[in-house]
Amino acid sequence: MARTRRRHCREQKVKVVRQDADGVFWLGTNGGCRDLTNREHSRNPEILATVNPIKPAPRFCLLAALALAALSACGKKEAGREVVVYTSVDQVFSEPVLRGFERETGIRVRPVYDVEAAKTTGLATRLVAEKERPRADVFWNNEFLQTLRLKEQGLLAASDPKLGMGIPAKSFDPQGYWFGLGARARVFLVNTTLVKPGDYPRSLGDLLNPKYPAERIGMALPLFGTASTHAAALYATQGPEKTRAFFEQIKSRGVRISDGNSTVRDLVVSGQLWFGLTDTDDALEAVQRGAPVAVVAPDQDARGAMVVFGTVAMVKGAPHPEEAKKLIGFLLKSETEQELIRSGCFQWSLREGNGATRMFPKGLRAMDASPDDVLRALPVAAQELREIFVR
Amino acid sequence: MPGLSNALDRLLLIAAQAAAAILLGLPLLGLLLVFFNTEILSEGPAATILPLGYRPLGLLLRSAGFSIAVAVFASLAGGLIAWGAMGARRGVAILSLALPPLLIVPISIHGLNWATLILQLNDWGMRHRVPIQINGWAAACLAEVLAFLPLAIGVAWTSLALLDRKLLESAMIFRSPRAVVWRITAPMAGLVLAVGMGLIFLLSLSDYTVPSLFAVQVYALEIFSAYSASSHPAGAVLTALPMMLLICFSMVVILKAGFRSRLLFHASPAGSWPCRAAGWYSGSALTLLFLLLALPMVSLAAGAGTFPLFFHAIESARSELLVSLRVSLVTAVLALLLGIGVARGMMHGRATFLWWALVCLLFAMPAPLVAIGILQVANRAGAWTEPFLPVWACLARFLPVGAFICYAVFQRMDQGLLEAAHVFQRNRLHGALRVAFPLAWRGLFMAAAASLALALGELGASLLVAPPGESTLVIRLYNLLHYGASQEVASLGLALSLLALGAGLLLTALMHSQKKSSHA
Numbered sequence: 001m002a003r004t005r006r007r008h009c010r011e012q013k014v015k016v017v018r019q020d021a022d023g024v025f026w027l028g029t030n031g032g033c034r035d036l037t038n039r040e041h042s043r044n045p046e047i048l049a050t051v052n053p054i055k056p057a058p059r060f061c062l063l064a065a066l067a068l069a070a071l072s073a074c075g076k077k078e079a080g081r082e083v084v085v086y087t088s089v090d091q092v093f094s095e096p097v098l099r100g101f102e103r104e105t106g107i108r109v110r111p112v113y114d115v116e117a118a119k120t121t122g123l124a125t126r127l128v129a130e131k132e133r134p135r136a137d138v139f140w141n142n143e144f145l146q147t148l149r150l151k152e153q154g155l156l157a158a159s160d161p162k163l164g165m166g167i168p169a170k171s172f173d174p175q176g177y178w179f180g181l182g183a184r185a186r187v188f189l190v191n192t193t194l195v196k197p198g199d200y201p202r203s204l205g206d207l208l209n210p211k212y213p214a215e216r217i218g219m220a221l222p223l224f225g226t227a228s229t230h231a232a233a234l235y236a237t238q239g240p241e242k243t244r245a246f247f248e249q250i251k252s253r254g255v256r257i258s259d260g261n262s263t264v265r266d267l268v269v270s271g272q273l274w275f276g277l278t279d280t281d282d283a284l285e286a287v288q289r290g291a292p293v294a295v296v297a298p299d300q301d302a303r304g305a306m307v308v309f310g311t312v313a314m315v316k317g318a319p320h321p322e323e324a325k326k327l328i329g330f331l332l333k334s335e336t337e338q339e340l341i342r343s344g345c346f347q348w349s350l351r352e353g354n355g356a357t358r359m360f361p362k363g364l365r366a367m368d369a370s371p372d373d374v375l376r377a378l379p380v381a382a383q384e385l386r387e388i389f390v391r
Numbered sequence: 392m393p394g395l396s397n398a399l400d401r402l403l404l405i406a407a408q409a410a411a412a413i414l415l416g417l418p419l420l421g422l423l424l425v426f427f428n429t430e431i432l433s434e435g436p437a438a439t440i441l442p443l444g445y446r447p448l449g450l451l452l453r454s455a456g457f458s459i460a461v462a463v464f465a466s467l468a469g470g471l472i473a474w475g476a477m478g479a480r481r482g483v484a485i486l487s488l489a490l491p492p493l494l495i496v497p498i499s500i501h502g503l504n505w506a507t508l509i510l511q512l513n514d515w516g517m518r519h520r521v522p523i524q525i526n527g528w529a530a531a532c533l534a535e536v537l538a539f540l541p542l543a544i545g546v547a548w549t550s551l552a553l554l555d556r557k558l559l560e561s562a563m564i565f566r567s568p569r570a571v572v573w574r575i576t577a578p579m580a581g582l583v584l585a586v587g588m589g590l591i592f593l594l595s596l597s598d599y600t601v602p603s604l605f606a607v608q609v610y611a612l613e614i615f616s617a618y619s620a621s622s623h624p625a626g627a628v629l630t631a632l633p634m635m636l637l638i639c640f641s642m643v644v645i646l647k648a649g650f651r652s653r654l655l656f657h658a659s660p661a662g663s664w665p666c667r668a669a670g671w672y673s674g675s676a677l678t679l680l681f682l683l684l685a686l687p688m689v690s691l692a693a694g695a696g697t698f699p700l701f702f703h704a705i706e707s708a709r710s711e712l713l714v715s716l717r718v719s720l721v722t723a724v725l726a727l728l729l730g731i732g733v734a735r736g737m738m739h740g741r742a743t744f745l746w747w748a749l750v751c752l753l754f755a756m757p758a759p760l761v762a763i764g765i766l767q768v769a770n771r772a773g774a775w776t777e778p779f780l781p782v783w784a785c786l787a788r789f790l791p792v793g794a795f796i797c798y799a800v801f802q803r804m805d806q807g808l809l810e811a812a813h814v815f816q817r818n819r820l821h822g823a824l825r826v827a828f829p830l831a832w833r834g835l836f837m838a839a840a841a842s843l844a845l846a847l848g849e850l851g852a853s854l855l856v857a858p859p860g861e862s863t864l865v866i867r868l869y870n871l872l873h874y875g876a877s878q879e880v881a882s883l884g885l886a887l888s889l890l891a892l893g894a895g896l897l898l899t900a901l902m903h904s905q906k907k908s909s910h911a
Contacts, residue, residue, distance in 0.1 A: 084859040091862075091870045110860030115850070115869035126855045129763045132770040135777070135859060221603065223616045259603035262872070266507075272514045386616050390608045391446055 081107045083323035086123040087140040088114035089310065090281075093345035094140065100339075101330045107323050112136070127155055127315065134317040137324035140310070140331060142345075144180070145229045147311040148375045151177045157316040159325060163332050166351045170370050171309055179328070182337050182346030183309040185364060186230045188296040189268045189283045190275040201275055203299050204234075208249050212274060218256035218264050219277040222247065222385050226261065226279050228378075230306045231385055233369040236377035237303065244384050251388050268293060279308070280347040280359060287359075288344065297364050304365035309350055400820040407732025411790060414729070415753050418764030418787050425625050425767060447613060451633055454596060454610035457528060459641075461535045462592040466584060468536065469543025474572065475676025476544075477551055478669075485677060486548050489684045491891035493541035494840075496687065496884055497848030497865055498594060502538035502601040503872070504687060509534055510604070531602040538601065539591045540683060546587025549796075549837045550580035553803060582802065586795045589642050589754075596634060597757050597851075610634055614757060631757050638755035688888060694881030704882035708867055712883075714781075715847055715864040722785040723843035729786070730793030730838055737798050754791040758851025761787050765856055777858050784852035789845045793838045800834030847887075 087094045091113045098109040114122045124146040127136060139156070141147045150156050156177045164172035164179050171180030188201050194216075201209070207217060222231035234243045251257075256273060258264050264276035265283065269291040283295045297305045312331050318324045330336060340346050347359055476482040493501075513524050525533060554576065562575045577584075599612040614630045695701045705712070736746040753761070762784055769776045776783075809827060816822030828835075850865045857863060864883065871880045 086859075091867070110858075112857060112859050113862060113866060113870060115854065115866055122854045125759065125763070126766070129766040129855065130770060132767075133774075221612075223612075257603075257606050259600055263604065267510070270511065270514070272510055382616070386613070387446060390613050390616060391450060 081320070081323055082110055083107055083137045083320050083327050084110045084112070084135055085138040085140055085327060086112045086114075086127065086136045086315075087142075088123055088146075089140055089142045089340075089345060093340060093343050096343070097331070097336060097339060100336075101327055104330065105326055107326065109327070124150060128153065131155060134315050134319065136315045137318035137320045138312065138327050138331075139315055140181075140312045142310050143226055143229055143308045144178075144311045144371050145232070145375060145378065147178045147313055148371055149378075150313070152375070155316055157314045157318060157321075159314050159328055163329060166334070167332075168350060171350050178311045178313040179332055180309040180350045181312050181331060182340050183307050183348040183350055184226075184280040184346050185297060185348075185366070186226065186277060186306040186308070187280055187283055188275050188298055189265055189278050189286060190294045190296055191268050191271055191273065192292045192294050194271060194274045197294075200294065200296050201298070202296070203302065204246075204277075206298075207255055207277070208246070208253060214254040215256060216272075216274040217276060218258055218267055218273045219250075220261045220264055221257050221259060221389060223382065223389065224260075226308045227277075228382065228385075229308055229374060230277075232374045232378040232381040233306050233367060235381040236373040237367060237369050240377075240380055240384070243381070244388070247385060247388050257389060281344060284344050284347065284359065295359055297360060299367075300365050304367040306369070307348070307364070307366040310346060400818070400823065404732055404735060407729050408736050411729040411733045411736075411794075412749070414783060414786050415733075415749050415790060417768045418756075418761050419749075419752060421764030421767030422628055422760060425628065425763065447610075447630075448633075450608070450613055451610045451637070454634075455637055457532065457602070457607075457609060458592050458595040460532055461539065461595040462588045464532070465536045465539040465543040465591050466547070466588045469540055469545075469587075470547040470577075470580075470584065472540075472676045472679055473544050473547035473551055474576075475673045476680055477548070479673035479677055482673065482677065483552075485680065486544070488892070488896065489680050490541060490545050490548070491840075491894045492688070492888035493684055494545055494844045494891065496887055496891075497850075497868070498538055498542065499598070499600060499848065499850065499865075500868065500880075500884065501541070501687070502534060502598070503604075504690070505537040506530075506534040506601050506604045527605055528607055531605040531607040534601050534605070535595055535598075537683075539595065543587060543591060544680070545837075545841075546583060546590075547580070549834070550583035550587070551576070553583065553800070553834055554579050582799045583796070586792075586799060589638075589795075590792060592641060593638055593754065596638065611757070627757075627763075628760060631760060634757070635752065635755040639751045642751050642754065688885070691881045691885040691888065694878060695885045696878050696882070700878060701882045701885070704879040705886050707879070708864060708883055711862050711864045711867045712886075714861050718781045718785060718853075718863065719843050719846035721782050722789060722846040723839040725782070725786055726790045726793035726842035726846075727797075727835055727839040729790055730797045730842075731835070733790065733794035734797035734801055737794065738801060750791040750794050753787055754795075756788075758784075758788060758849070759855060762852035762855035765852075769856075780856035780858065781853055781861070781863070784856045785842075785846040785849050788849065788852060789842045792845060793842045796834060796838035796841060800831045800838070803834075804830055 085098065091111075094111065094113070098111055101107070102109050112123065112126075123139070123141075127134070127139060127150060130136070139147065139150065147156070151173070158176040159179075161172075161174060161176035163176065167180050172178065188206075190200050199211075201207075201212070201217075206212065207219065220227040222228055231243070231247070234246070256267070256276075258267065258276075261278040261282045264273070264278045265286050267273040268276045268278075269286050269289075275296075277298075280295065283293070286293050287295065299305060312328055314321070314324045314328060334349075334351060337346070337349050337351065341349060348364070473486070476486050479485075509525055509530050513526065513530075515521070516524055558579070559571060559575060562571045566574070596609075597611050599609050599615065602609045603612065611634075614627060614634070695704075733746060733750060736742060737750065756764075765780060765784055765787065769780060804827065808830070809822075812822045812826035816825070848865055849863070850869065853863050854866060857866070864887075868880055868883060871883075
């Protein structure tokens with residue numbers, strides 16, 4: 001019976017069957033519908049409407065899916081020496097330097113870049129998660145705090161301390177776990193069409209100055225990135241009570257807190273803020289764009305501006321240690337640092353100190369905070385600032 | 392050989408379910424391993440990480456309220472716009488053209504664009520002494536609703552397109568179109584709408600970038616800052632736990648409400664849309680849709696600069712573009728194939744509850760935690776897993792979405808028709824391919840399209856698992872945004888939108904040809 005039905009279906013080019021309320025099976029064909037015994041004929045548009053002429057080729061789909069899955073694994077597999085670098089330095093700055101290393105040594109560089117949204121913790125997270133089987137050889141960070149924390153967690157390997165020759169003592173690890181590379185500072189970016197030169201802010205205390213409306217001045221949330229490093233440095237240099245009171249006043253006053261330094265820059269450039277606290281690399285980008293802004297270093301007659309330097313370190317258990325050492329050596333070259341300064345990634349050379357630059361022709365007075373003190377102050381700072389700002 | 396073919400069908404189902412169980416279950420197992428490898432619970436920082444106390448709990452509740460408001464307003468607005476557009480002549484064609492370019496641009500980019508626009512309007516108002524200012528929670532909510540609106544319209548359109556038109560036609564004989572909307576359409580479209588609302592709720596709850604632009608702090612920021620302060624993945628898991636439980640609970644409540652409409656499901660979506668809306672209403676809906684499309688497109692086209700700059704930006708991002716397309720295409724296909732298996736597991740069998748639990752947990756898990764779980768497993772499995780990790784991360788995040796859509800599609804299939812097919816099918820595979828697939832292909836296509844769009848915009852997990860030397864387009868976009876290279880961002884956004892517009896044109900042509908052939 002079943003065979004008869006199947007032959008019948010094939011002969012009649014049946015597309016679909018349906019059972020009606022009386023229990024009669026109806027066959028839908030291109031010509032209409034009829035019951036199994038051919039007793040009645042009808043044109044039932046409903047059944048025809050559900051008939052879909054698509055004839056899927058499932059096995060083809062399956063093969064296509066398998067092919068796609070295989071495709072997902074396809075990558076450039078080139079033989080030869082290579083080095084894997086995780087870097088939170090912006091891709092636009094770090095990529096040309098890494099290409100330069102490839103040209104000079106013939107060693108292929110496989111970079112992983114961080115994004116601003118991850119607030120420099122993205123790659124540190126990844127390094128912690130990969131602790132059991134490290135994939136990275138070199139960690140090139142645009143600040144120092146995460147690097148020091150990685151060292152504390154035992155995730156970095158020591159390199160030759162001689163690589164740090166020419167770098168000030170507090171900007172590299174004496175055992176060779178990390179080395180400083182280029183620096184930037186925390187500065188005020190001021191919109192010059194909205195604020196006259198005589199009214200420029202001079203000190204961090206101006207964030208609390210009533211002559212500036214709170215909703216027209218801003219800073220990044222001091223929980224991530226360099227804003228967090230700056231806050232921890234304040235905790236380290238002026239003590240927890242005073243610093244906590246300062247940030248509580250900032251919060252209660254209603255100073256505009258943005259999610260990142262680049263947002264502060266954009267708000268100042270667009271005129272939504274009179275001025276904001278940001279990094280020199282963000283500020284420089286606005287200056288180079290020709291925006292009506294001025295850069296002011298805070299507290300030049302007192303404790304000085306916070307200077308944040310970049311770091312480079314070898315990862316413990318690096319799969320390519322020799323290549324990693326070569327890359328670290330290349331990055332620590334004076335020429336490389338100068339190239340990074342020219343491109344706008346950093347504004348100061350650590351080797352030359354915080355001397356005169358295009359941005360600050362008279363030089364810059366830096367806050368005296370050692371990296372280790374900042375690291376020690378961080379847990380308390382992070383906890384207290386979270387309670388103040390995330391509520 | 393019906394026996395062999397039935398066995399093949401069974402084998403395919405088991406293979407799909409096994410693969411899905413591995414891909415979804417292992418990240419969870421990986422997160423458990425984090426706890427074995429850490430002293431977090433015996434150390435001091437536990438007290439600072441555990442989300443106890445008035446402040447974190449209050450923050451969680453406020454964030455949940457905020458995200459519920461965003462999900463409800465976006466879904467409501469999306470439903471009304473989709474309803475109005477479908478009620479207009481050529482409304483379906485306009486929707487299929489307008490939506491792909493909107494959906495393919497990552498939601499985070501939409502959010503940042505709308506937030507910037509609101510901030511600029513506020514600034515303009517302040518300068519011109521206009522008393523209307525939108526700030527704080529209201530501004531953040533508005534920016535997020537606008538960012539999620541394309542997704543909400545897409546979900547509402549899908550749910551309406553799948554409705555049984557005959558039921559609507561019958562209802563409209565007796566009652567007004569408005570009554571039909573509330574009494575027939577809304578309950579019937581409920582399940583798909585509920586899934587969409589849940590998805591928007593989840594995406595909103597896990598985002599802090601847009602709220603923080605308006606100085607609004609949410610629980611997602613708490614998770615991130617807790618992790619940032621401690622560097623312990625276990626701490627991030629513990630902090631995220633209340634949010635995950637909240638999302639799971641919400642999903643169960645929403646989907647349970649959606650199931651009530653299950654009895655109304657039938658399948659005959661073909662034919663023209665029967666509910667014509669009033670002219671002014673359809674016109675308004677189409678105007679809004681046009682504005683939603685035109686505003687970003689015009690701003691992108693203006694920002695992209697000259698043709699040489701436009702092409703240079705695309706050329707510079709060629710490798711990232713190819714990686715993103717490859718990962719998202721593979722994710723879409725696998726999310727569909729495995730999603731079918733998972734959806735069948737969620738419907739029948741002894742492990743129904745387990746499938747639901749697995750899918751809901753993964754759906755609720757923040758992206759970085761998914762990636763950390765995957766890395767824990769990959770660390771033990773070896774280097775061979777590395778090239779697959781981006782697809783795995785996207786699948787772990789978006790396979791639940793595919794499974795939910797497949798589940799909704801299967802629920803609304805006409806069981807009578809399938810049973811009738813059983814009588815004549817040569818074997819189960821034959822019946823599935825000749826009857827079930829033609830009935831379900833639109834919904835399945837939507838499942839794949841949703842997975843593709845979400846995978847294309849994925850950032851949180853990709854950042855942690857992308858193989859060295861490979862970067863995705865979203866990572867590049869975020870880097871460019873930070874650097875202030877708005878011309879390149881606009882060029883890439885425009886290129887993506889044009890690509891999606893092409894896909895929309897193809898989709899429209901395909902639907903048109905289907906319509907013609909089914910009427911022939």
